[in-house]
Amino acid sequence: MSCAYSHITCAPWGTIMIASVRGVVQAIETGYLVLEIGGMGVRVAVPESIFDETVVIGVELQLWTQLILRQDSLSLYGFSDNEQLHLFDLLLGAPGVGPKLAMAIVSGMSVDGLRHAITSDQPELLSRVPGVGMKTAQKISFYLKDKIDDKQISAEDGTFNTVDAELLEALTTLGYSVVEAQKAVRDTDVNSSDDLEDRIVLALRYLSK
Structure with missing residues (x-):
């Protein structure tokens, strides 16, 4: 069976596997985008990082997707790249992690930040994500430990270590997301001072830029 639409990937025997979608942004909602695809408005759950990019109504967008079927719902989850999708898929296999929590983690941490938290055995970094307690973070870290390759971590994120934990905690307490806090730690010379207050100011x- 062949697909009627170029944006849908079909498996043999007529089974439709939605591996990716491409369409025009029709509406922007909290945690969702509505894409116009083949004359239909498709609602896709997306991570917060999507909204940091140039996503506005009317722009064409391609997302890597995973379709999740439940007894009472059919939900499509979309990501800006295949790495995010892969981590989302891995998180779904962890004990006690469903799509909502997996999306919260992908939204709350960068791909390299999540990899580093797992490979360096720092579940406390995971626990900074809203909705993730320390016990859940430890379970996720243990489950993913042998499934994530530390060689995939970029050189920039390789410098992220436990010294920055207090600064991360301070920034997230002030209302910044884990992604924003990690970016500030990585992109500023916060380690030029040993004083926590000085590092927070930097x-x-x-x-604030």
Whole structure:
């Protein structure tokens, strides 16, 4: 069976597997985008990082997707790249992690930040994500430990270590997301001072730009 639409990937025997979608942004909602695809408005759950990019109504967008079937619902989850999708899929296999929590983690941490938290055995970084307690973070870290390759971590994120944990906690307490806090730690010279207050000031200057 062949697909009627170029944006849908079909498996043999007529089974439709939606591996990716491409369409025009029709509406922007909290945690969702509505894409116009083949004359239909398709609602796709997306991570917060999507909204940091140039996503506006009327722009064409391609997302890597996973379709999740439940007894009472059919939900499509979309990501800006295959790496995000892969981590989302891995998280779904962890004990006690469903689509909502997996999406919260992908939204709350960068891909490299999540990899580093797992490979460096720092579940406390995962626990900074809203909705993820320390016990859940430890379970996720243990489950993913042998499934994520630390060689995939970029050189920039390789410098992220436990010294920055206090700064991360301070920034997230002030209302910044884990992604924003990690970016501030990575992109500013916060380690030029050993004083936490000085480091917070440097990070806040960066985040206020």
